[in-house]
Amino acid sequence: MPDLLCGHAATDVDLVQEYIKGAERGLAALAAAESLTDYVAQRLLRVSDMEDPENFLQVIHGCNFVVHRNREWRLSTSVRDYLLDRLANYGDMEKTVHRELLNLAFDASEGRERLENLPLYLAEGPGKAYHLSVLDSNSGLDEYSQIALAGTLRAGWLSSILATEQQERGVIPKSAIEVSFLRGIVAYNEGRRAESIKFLGEVSKSSEESIQVGIATHLVGRFLSQKTRGKDKGKGASHKEAIQMLRRSLDIGLKLGNQRHVAQVQHTLALSLLIHDPNRRGKEAFDLLRQSAHTLESISDDDGVAQVLHTWAQALYRRRQAGDLEIAESKLRQSLSIGEALRNRQHQVRVLITLSKVVGTRNPEEGRHLKEKARQLSDVEKIY
Known part of the structure; x- marks a missing residue:
């Protein structure tokens, strides 16, 4: 030895x-x-x-x-x-x-x-990807990607360690975007956003039109959009890059026929346009929200529908054209009802706060009551 x-x-x-x-x-x-x-x-x-x-x-x-x-x-x-x-x-x-x-x-x-x-x-899954990679590296990389998309947090964490080991040993290429995607998703799920974006940024540079690249461009685009929120008013390079990434992610989803991905990106893109360029892109943003809500409803993604309705109502509240407040209140109550059915307290709190502002424009007392209800529910959420 x-x-x-x-x-x-x-x-x-x-x-x-x-x-x-x-x-x-x-x-x-x-x-x-x-x-x-x-x-x-x-x-x-x-x-x-x-x-x-x-x-x-x-x-x-x-x-x-x-x-x-x-x-x-x-x-x-x-x-x-x-x-x-x-x-x-x-x-x-x-x-x-x-x-x-x-x-x-x-x-x-x-x-x-x-x-x-x-x-x-x-x-639990990592072993299949690990040993398959030795016998057929391409099939092993596909398996690692599937764990990133559908595996548990523990399976993803261990898979990222094993995949990195195999890259260092030359079993799979160091340039494999599947490993970068896996490591990016694991970091994202663990809340290590900066590290996640570093890995997903590598994936987003790929010319492939896979769901992995679609997800990476979506998450990086959303990160860049949030990073410039309240700054530049749509004129910054990061925001322009974010919009480009989100549009590319949307195109990939459409080509793959992945309805859930398309609807999620439409929601993110609409939100980004409303935050940074509401005057020029307002109509497009509302069209995207309408399409997103319709698709999510058609595939029975109730949580997704509730989130889109909330964003939609917030946008109407800010725009305040004739009839906007009434429509906003209706969408908020629908979103709240879904949140209650799903027992999602955090969502209920967020919607109640927005609803208190909308209702408060016509009935200040009811607005204060809704805000207090949100506070009480928030306290319950902290207990649990």
């Missing part, structure tokens, strides 16, 4: 290799997994032709290069990194063990494997 592994870890590995036949081959097979259970480890040792895998596991469980965590365990980082390099020297065995792990991940997703037998990374 080279000096890259220092201290007792190197000593333990040396001892195992010295006294157990084929130990390095078996350890290399185990290194293919991000984490292990004894059940998975035995499967890998068998496909690597390790003699007496049960005894081998008993021996290495007492070694200090094995890190235990609850019912799972893993090889220490320095040992695993070395063994992953060695695994590539064992010919077809590398693909054999990754295929075995991929099969376990597929079996788990289709209910053919007991989840308690598997480490979480195999049971």
Whole structure:
């Protein structure tokens, strides 16, 4: 074992290799997994032709290069990194063990494997993307993108770590926008917006017309629009760039036939136009809101409809042409009703505040009552 592994870890590995036949081959097979259970480890040792895998596991469980965590365990980082390099020297065995792990991940997703037998990374999605990438990098990248779009926060976080590792090892290209998209979405969902925009900005530069690029241009465009809110009055470069990005995102959604994406971008674009250029772009903005609400209603996205109605009413309140306040009140009450049905207190509070202003223009007392109701509901929200 080279000096890259220092201290007792190197000593333990040396001892195992010295006294157990084929130990390095078996350890290399185990290194293919991000984490292990004894059940998975035995499967890998068998496909690597390790003699007496049960005894081998008993021996290495007492070694200090094995890190235990609850019912799972893993090889220490320095040992695993070395063994992953060695695994590539064992010919077809590398693909054999990754295929075995991929099969376990597929079996788990289709209910053919007991989840308690598997480490979480195999049971929850990241393992499928990780091991598929070794066998077919393009398919693996698609899987990483799907996790970004539909996976849990935990699955996305672990997938971003595994994908980054594979980029550093040359398994998948460093230029792959799927990984930037994954890391951007994970950062966005965790509230790390500046970091998120850095990664999504890389994706938005792609000439592809995929939903990933559409989402990236939407989120970056919205960020740029919000960044210039209250500044430049529509004349700043950032705002112009934001509008361009949002229009491109809308075009991608239309070409892909993704109604939900189109409706969401229409809402964002309308809001951006109303904030920065209400006089010249007001008609377009109201048309976009109308289209967005109609589409969201047609696909039964009640929360989306409620948000668009709120934005629409706010715009009418600011414009205040003949009949605008009456229409605004109607849309706000509809939005509030949806928020109550969805038990979305935060939305109800926001709508009640806007409604108090609209109603207050004709009935100050009722306006104050609605504002007080919003305050009380906000206090309840803080408790929960």
